[in-house]
């Protein structure tokens with residue numbers, strides 16, 4: 001990542017809004033923002049499927065749900081945060097499962113870059129589908145978008161919910177309902 005370029009750009013933004021980048025409180029701001037961007041955008045060079053190392057587990061062909069995985073991302077339209085929880089459900093096939101912590105890592109890899117909530121949701125679902133070839137995958141994400149809550153319509157606390165459904169969940173309404181009730185419980 002090009003720290004110097006980020007620093008120059010942040011300094012220019014400060015000047016452009018009419019601030020004085022040389023005043024004490026702002027002197028190190030370009031450097032701080034560059035370091036922060038390195039961290040919040042570190043998913044850019046990660047492939048989420050790297051985290052889905054397959055483990056051959058039990059022949060457990062029943063629902064696995066990991067819910068309330070916290071994540072932070074940056075809206076690609078405004079470069080301000082959106083954040084919330086991801087819920088990932090899948091039904092393994094042929095004993096192919098993945099470590100539960102790997103699901104959280106994959107969420108981080110996808111979230112830590114300029115993003116759209118819809119794309120995070122479908123990328124996780126498809127990456128899990130392609131890595132484990134399960135019977136089905138369902139990903140639900142609920143998030144609060146700062147670009148909605150701190151400006152414009154200012155709907156503080158409002159949540160956006162997205163879902164991506166692949167495999168047997170596409171046609172099995174009862175299976176989808178089971179996931180939804182487990183997420184809410």
Ligand SMILES: [Zn+2]
Nearest residue numbers: 075077078147
């Ligand atoms: Zn936005």
